[in-house]
Amino acid sequence: MFTIAIHGGAGAVSRQTIAESEDPIFREGLHAALNAGYAVLEKGATALDAVEAAVRSLEDNPLFNAGKGAVYTKKGIHEMDASIMDGSNLKAGAIAGIRNVKNPVSLARKVMEQSGHVLLSGKGAGEFALKVKEEMESDDYFYTRLRYDQWLKVRHTDFYHLDHIGDETPDRKFGTVGAVALDQHGHIAAATSTGGMINKQFGRIGDSPLIGCGTYANDETCAISCTGHGEYFIRAVVAYDVSCLMEYKGLSLKEATEKVMLDKLKKMQAEGGLIGADAKGNISLCFNAIGMHRGYRKSDGSSYVALYGDE
Amino acid sequence: MFTIAIHGGAGAVSRQTIAESEDPIFREGLHAALNAGYAVLEKGATALDAVEAAVRSLEDNPLFNAGKGAVYTKKGIHEMDASIMDGSNLKAGAIAGIRNVKNPVSLARKVMEQSGHVLLSGKGAGEFALKVKEEMESDDYFYTRLRYDQWLKVRHTDFYHLDHIGDETPDRKFGTVGAVALDQHGHIAAATSTGGMINKQFGRIGDSPLIGCGTYANDETCAISCTGHGEYFIRAVVAYDVSCLMEYKGLSLKEATEKVMLDKLKKMQAEGGLIGADAKGNISLCFNAIGMHRGYRKSDGSSYVALYGDE
Numbered sequence: 286m287f288t289i290a291i292h293g294g295a296g297a298v299s300r301q302t303i304a305e306s307e308d309p310i311f312r313e314g315l316h317a318a319l320n321a322g323y324a325v326l327e328k329g330a331t332a333l334d335a336v337e338a339a340v341r342s343l344e345d346n347p348l349f350n351a352g353k354g355a356v357y358t359k360k361g362i363h364e365m366d367a368s369i370m371d372g373s374n375l376k377a378g379a380i381a382g383i384r385n386v387k388n389p390v391s392l393a394r395k396v397m398e399q400s401g402h403v404l405l406s407g408k409g410a411g412e413f414a415l416k417v418k419e420e421m422e423s424d425d426y427f428y429t430r431l432r433y434d435q436w437l438k439v440r441h442t443d444f445y446h447l448d449h450i451g452d453e454t455p456d457r458k459f460g461t462v463g464a465v466a467l468d469q470h471g472h473i474a475a476a477t478s479t480g481g482m483i484n485k486q487f488g489r490i491g492d493s494p495l496i497g498c499g500t501y502a503n504d505e506t507c508a509i510s511c512t513g514h515g516e517y518f519i520r521a522v523v524a525y526d527v528s529c530l531m532e533y534k535g536l537s538l539k540e541a542t543e544k545v546m547l548d549k550l551k552k553m554q555a556e557g558g559l560i561g562a563d564a565k566g567n568i569s570l571c572f573n574a575i576g577m578h579r580g581y582r583k584s585d586g587s588s589y590v591a592l593y594g595d596e
Numbered sequence: 597m598f599t600i601a602i603h604g605g606a607g608a609v610s611r612q613t614i615a616e617s618e619d620p621i622f623r624e625g626l627h628a629a630l631n632a633g634y635a636v637l638e639k640g641a642t643a644l645d646a647v648e649a650a651v652r653s654l655e656d657n658p659l660f661n662a663g664k665g666a667v668y669t670k671k672g673i674h675e676m677d678a679s680i681m682d683g684s685n686l687k688a689g690a691i692a693g694i695r696n697v698k699n700p701v702s703l704a705r706k707v708m709e710q711s712g713h714v715l716l717s718g719k720g721a722g723e724f725a726l727k728v729k730e731e732m733e734s735d736d737y738f739y740t741r742l743r744y745d746q747w748l749k750v751r752h753t754d755f756y757h758l759d760h761i762g763d764e765t766p767d768r769k770f771g772t773v774g775a776v777a778l779d780q781h782g783h784i785a786a787a788t789s790t791g792g793m794i795n796k797q798f799g800r801i802g803d804s805p806l807i808g809c810g811t812y813a814n815d816e817t818c819a820i821s822c823t824g825h826g827e828y829f830i831r832a833v834v835a836y837d838v839s840c841l842m843e844y845k846g847l848s849l850k851e852a853t854e855k856v857m858l859d860k861l862k863k864m865q866a867e868g869g870l871i872g873a874d875a876k877g878n879i880s881l882c883f884n885a886i887g888m889h890r891g892y893r894k895s896d897g898s899s900y901v902a903l904y905g906d907e
Contacts, residue, residue, distance in 0.1 A: 409799025488720025
């Protein structure tokens with residue numbers, strides 16, 4: 286038994302906000318990422334390899350706010366965050382505010398494996414990227430017309446927001462990406478990657494690169510990747526909360542993810558979603574937003590890709 | 597009933613590493629910080645005000661690795677981290693890699709109250725500090741002979757470490773500081789502040805500014821501030837783990853802190869300590885290192901200050 290699940294962000298994802306012509310393009314992107322991760326699992330590689338492969342696929346896709354499709358900060362640059370965690374040994378790596386790195390999730394993995402640290406940030410993280418010869422791209426690579434236009438509209442204001450929440454900008458592309466997986470060896474892993482908030486300033490860091498908040502993995506409980514209004518997800522320590530509800534209260538993956546997303550976060554008026562996997566092969570795709578780009582593929586032949594809340 | 601507890605770092609704190617003449621100076625510093633926090637509580641102000649006051653006192657004291665006494669990074673500068681959390685509403689603020697701010701804990705509070713975010717980092721956090729007119733100091737202010745000499749010895753190497761772990765440098769000053777408090781209104785709060793690792797590079801962020809890892813507060817469970825090898829404290833999501841053991845397993849503050857510090861972290865070979873308070877007035881000062889600079893003061897007249905493991 287092996288499984289992979291992914292998300293491409295949660296928020297105002299509906300048939301009103303996504304044009305009919307764009308709908309299949311999003312689904313194709315999700316399928317491609319699932320298949321990238323699944324192929325890794327199928328040949329017997331680790332869950333860690335699989336979540337990295339799936340997230341790289343989403344990072345390379347300009348449809349999603351991570352890697353190539355990252356939003357612009359107030360200064361008109363791209364500052365990206367990513368994290369990865371291995372449920373077999375609780376090792377983790379993350380980067381915050383990185384520039385010009387093609388695949389932030391792969392740099393997060395190198396932080397885990399080569400730095401002796403868990404979280405590197407900013408210019409210093411950029412120096413680490415050069416040291417480990419991480420693949421870099423010029424600012425031009427990260428240019429996308431839609432993201433640039435979004436930024437032009439708000440750059441002279443103090444307005445910032447998640448790229449997928451609110452009606453203030455005509456944004457129909459949706460947030461943070463992530464993956465969770467179970468491999469043939471019974472191990473699980475999680476990874477998350479994001480461009481953060483449009484027009485963000487002051488070196489703001491959300492939940493995506495924070496272990497326990499946006500990402501967590503432990504073979505004994507679950508692998509979790511979150512998306513949503515990061516400040517709330519930090520205060521609620523969301524990913525680790527799901528794990529603790531399973532470990533300390535004996536809840537199932539489904540019960541724990543629903544308790545956190547549909548009860549606790551809803552009471553905080555925190556919008557978003559998460560995906561989870563456990564070592565038994567269960568998957569949870571849970572969100573309290575209108576919709577979430579999501580999907581899974583399992584070795585029993587079942588698979589699923591969806592955008593809206595009603596499918 | 598009201599209480600305050602503080603720590604000034606854990607590690608190789610013993611009668612062999614602290615000179616007899618220095619022993620009373622450390623105790624004096626801890627007493628001063630306790631009294632600063634206690635005075636705030638006594639006049640009826642909030643636990644949040646109290647932990648900020650106590651941590652400011654420790655930041656202003658060159659004996660401790662936070663604020664004025666912060667260690668040097670590989671580049672010979674000071675990059676400080678701090679966080680604060682209010683148990684009454686789960687609001688939190690934090691900064692990572694901040695330079696030239698006299699009292700990082702006070703900036704973390706402004707992040708919580710004025711930024712709309714939880715965590716700001718690096719140069720951007722410095723811009724926020726200027727915007728909110730946070731008190732700044734020149735690099736000279738942060739110069740201390742001991743810290744500078746420590747750095748000179750290792751600056752040309754890739755060596756980094758906690759200022760209080762290992763025998764590689766003749767360091768007898770000890771780490772990260774923090775405070776937890778219960779106020780007369782029944783609310784609790786926690787705060788942590790640090791200069792991080794000596795000779796750190798690559799924008800490394802430890803557990804101190806990370807909500808759920810180095811700092812957490814929730815009236816329903818506990819207020820926690822940690823000190824120790826940050827990478828392990830992140831992977832173990834230490835502060836929130838204590839809270840979850842209380843909330844989901846019904847453990848007492850004492851049982852939960854001991855489970856995490858003396859069992860789980862010890863198995864990971866993670867050295868450090870933490871302080872905790874709950875809304876009933878209980879205090880826990882728990883560490884698996886040789887010693888920890890620590891103390892508390894309660895409204896019932898009891899108080900305690902200690903450095904070594906056997907007192």
